[in-house]
Amino acid sequence: NAGVTQTPKFQVLKTGQSMTLQCAQDMNHEYMSWYRQDPGMGLRLIHYSVGAGITDQGEVPNGYNVSRSTTEDFPLRLLSAAPSQTSVYFCASSPGTDYEQYFGPGTRLTVT
């Protein structure tokens, strides 16, 4: 199993550009989520999904959209990039609400 994969690993955007961060898992997990990690602020939940077709907002959802058309994929879309979105983004999947979360390798995003 590949586990949780994310692409790209690095990305530089200009302010106002849009892009999609890809996330996929091959463990048949129902629950998937996106976090951003900033220095001194831990991991903050952006959006999450409890199954295909179901998504909900986390702690910091503004400026991001998600969709979950399949169990495997959970892409994160930045609508109009801003410097405040410079961060490391982690996707995670889990077999249940209160079980181990398996994180992807992360995407380091810089917005100039």
Added chain:
Amino acid sequence: GENVEQHPSTLSVQEGDSAVIKCTYSDSASNYFPWYKQELGKRPQLIIDIRSNVGEKKDQRIAVTLNKTAKHFSLHITETQPEDSAVYFCAAFLPGGDYKLSFGAGTTVTVRA
């Protein structure tokens, strides 16, 4: 929602000594408390977790204790080794419909040789 506070933010220990990280949570209904370790440039990985029906759990040199009355839980690492140097995150899960795992801000542990 749940609010998790983690202390200290940095911790330096001599190799062989013990390290203790403490977290407090705000909602007494939280029932699942995992700890994640993140090495430099790597993804967070679960090292130990505890549920609210248990007071303590051990796994070799790592242990977690939970005090539900005081709403705090702690990670204990004994006989620290250089490979224990990493950022450690605590988290608390609040049930009730939303899938919300709230993380602490992290503790950077440095083990001095």
